Amino acid sequence: MIDPYEMLGVSREADGAAIKLAYRKRAKTAHPDAGGDVDMFSKLTMSYELLSDPVRRKVYDDTGYDPELADTKDLQGLVILETLVNEIILDEREPGSFDPVAAMRRKLTDKIVNARFHILEMERHRARIRNHIDRIGKKPDADVLGRMLRSRCDTINDAIVKAETEIGHIEKAYEMLDGYSYEIDAVAVEMKTAAE
Known part of the structure; x- marks a missing residue:
């Protein structure tokens, strides 16, 4: 199971702006066009999508699981x-x-x-x-x-x-x-x- 907080390098208390900033920063080097790994960029994007969706984030925070990251x-x-x-x-x-x-x-x-x-x-x-x-x-x-x-x-x-x-x-x-x-x-x- 991927930990989306760890993947983005943000704390569990991070707000939407901090998550977006962390994603953009990491995406610059992780993107395949910038020489990054396709799989890693995919996991980074999935992590960002999970933490950007309040319902999915709450479910993940409560259970530790998300179907797309599992x-x-x-x-x-x-x-x-x-x-x-x-x-x-x-x-x-x-x-x-x-x-x-x-x-x-x-x-x-x-x-x-x-x-x-x-x-x-x-x-x-x-x-x-x-x-x-x-x-x-x-x-x-x-x-x-x-x-x-x-x-x-x-x-x-x-x-x-x-x-x-x-x-x-x-x-x-x-x-x-x-x-x-x-x-x-x-x-x-x-x-x-x-x-x-």
């Missing part, structure tokens, strides 16, 4: 975390009686384990199909069965790649939870235990 993997991780946050919001248990951060970590770990198990299953299916392909005698003029089986292998390969990508997104969501902890209310836990 890495795709970050966005996918946020989508996964958003689902887990919704589950916490809907949880009827008393706040402080359970650790929602630990619950999110457990759910993410379970998702990773399930995805890895699914990949292993798909790899086993693919190996069986390949074994069949190796054993089937080919028809001289048209290998319909071979094409069908190879097509199934390709489909399984695509599904494995998709599952591995999803694992990467889940791992990113897990990373985003680093540094968070939750204070459990000992009294609420005791009351819950006594009620059971």
Whole structure:
């Protein structure tokens, strides 16, 4: 994630005039026509646009994220975390009686384990199909069965790649939870235990 304040070299309290001045100053040397890097100039411009838009700036200041400045993997991780946050919001248990951060970590770990198990299953299916392909005698003029089986292998390969990508997104969501902890209310836990 690009920090637009850092990119422009302004403080978080900078007003519109200071942001505009910082952008123009940096743009002179960062612009590709002035020998600057295209990617760097693009990031500089995106940073300026974000900080110039009061709504986007407020969202960024509150959350630390902006869709246009975020890495795709970050966005996918946020989508996964958003689902887990919704589950916490809907949880009827008393706040402080359970650790929602630990619950999110457990759910993410379970998702990773399930995805890895699914990949292993798909790899086993693919190996069986390949074994069949190796054993089937080919028809001289048209290998319909071979094409069908190879097509199934390709489909399984695509599904494995998709599952591995999803694992990467889940791992990113897990990373985003680093540094968070939750204070459990000992009294609420005791009351819950006594009620059971």
